[in-house]
Amino acid sequence: MMNKKIRSTLYMTGKITRNPSTKELMLERDPQGFLFSKGIYRTKILPEDLPEWFVYGYLYKHHGYISAKGVKHLLYVPNYTFDNHLHKYDALYISYGTEIEPYQNEMRFKWYKGYDYIVDGHLIVDFTDAAEKFSNYDVSEMRQEIARKRAWYYERNPK
16 A cells, blocks of 8 residues: 555545536546545545555445444444345444434434444445444444344345
8 A cells, every 4th residue: 555645434436426418417437546535526545545444335326435444333224114135225324423313304204413424235234344343343233133134134035
């Protein structure tokens, strides 16, 4: 790894922009493969420059890397409504600072505040493992809930 300043907790492989003529969303990538800090700011950082605690996965509609170091609070919210994918509709809320707290919005839906990022899909399991390793975060309750969700899923999809 070169001596580059890694300051962000999220680096994306591209930046989502709008095509000026058609107004359609498109993914802008750097021709040299440099990453975008927070999915917005072009950097001089390549994927191989990132430390080992960055977890690669699909998040925010394209691929990127999220830091599992410095995690202060995690909240896993499984979805038991849809049984066609194991973790696709689940959410893992990640905070590097404040505690994640539930609240009701004006339409009386349960939401959360105090988080920095949300991941879903298989990245939930990968990030949980990495947060335990690199942040010494106690993930025992999350592992139990992930196991409970896995059992629920395979009960409905016995293949």
